[in-house]
Amino acid sequence: MRKKVCKTCKKEKPFSEFRRSNHTVDKRTKSCSACIDKKKGLNPEEDRIFKQQAAMLQALESSAGNVSKACKAIKISRQTHYDWLDKYDNYKKGVEEITEALIDFGETALLKNMKKGDTTAIIFFLKTKGKNRGYVERVETEDVSDPWTLLAKRSKERINGGND
Numbered sequence: 001m002r003k004k005v006c007k008t009c010k011k012e013k014p015f016s017e018f019r020r021s022n023h024t025v026d027k028r029t030k031s032c033s034a035c036i037d038k039k040k041g042l043n044p045e046e047d048r049i050f051k052q053q054a055a056m057l058q059a060l061e062s063s064a065g066n067v068s069k070a071c072k073a074i075k076i077s078r079q080t081h082y083d084w085l086d087k088y089d090n091y092k093k094g095v096e097e098i099t100e101a102l103i104d105f106g107e108t109a110l111l112k113n114m115k116k117g118d119t120t121a122i123i124f125f126l127k128t129k130g131k132n133r134g135y136v137e138r139v140e141t142e143d144v145s146d147p148w149t150l151l152a153k154r155s156k157e158r159i160n161g162g163n164d
């Protein structure tokens with residue numbers, strides 16, 4: 001009889017004692033059925049969280065990554081989502097995968113519009129990816145209550161800017 005060692009209880013057991021959820025023997029199942037059942041029984045709270053997380057990942061996907069919307073859909077707080085990100089690596093990985101997929105999707109759509117000559121798409125692209133070529137929208141936050149100081153500052157900037 002073929003046997004293997006259970007990862008959890010470290011006992012050598014026959015293959016028939018390693019089953020998957022559909023009761024078939026699977027070589028990849030690392031813990032014996034008894035240990036798996038015990039683990040599930042010991043932590044129903046965690047099991048519930050994992051199910052919620054799976055639902056949240058689906059909600060994120062269908063809401064195009066909108067956290068508030070997804071949280072509302074599965075009835076958890078935003079804080080819970082952020083706690084999960086900190087605590088559960090698998091959850092974090094799942095969220096990252098969805099985000100990456102959405103970015104890929106967005107880039108494909110953007111590229112399509114740019115090729116069609118869509119000015120808004122082109123401006124957006126240049127402002128985000130073309131920053132190093134000078135396509136930057138500057139936000140002016142200077143105080144203009146003292147125009148002389150500002151003028152002096154601008155002149156100095158112009159002089160310094162000419163040096164490079």
Ligand SMILES: [Zn+2]
Pocket residue numbers: 006007008009010011031032033034035
């Ligand atoms: Zn075991």
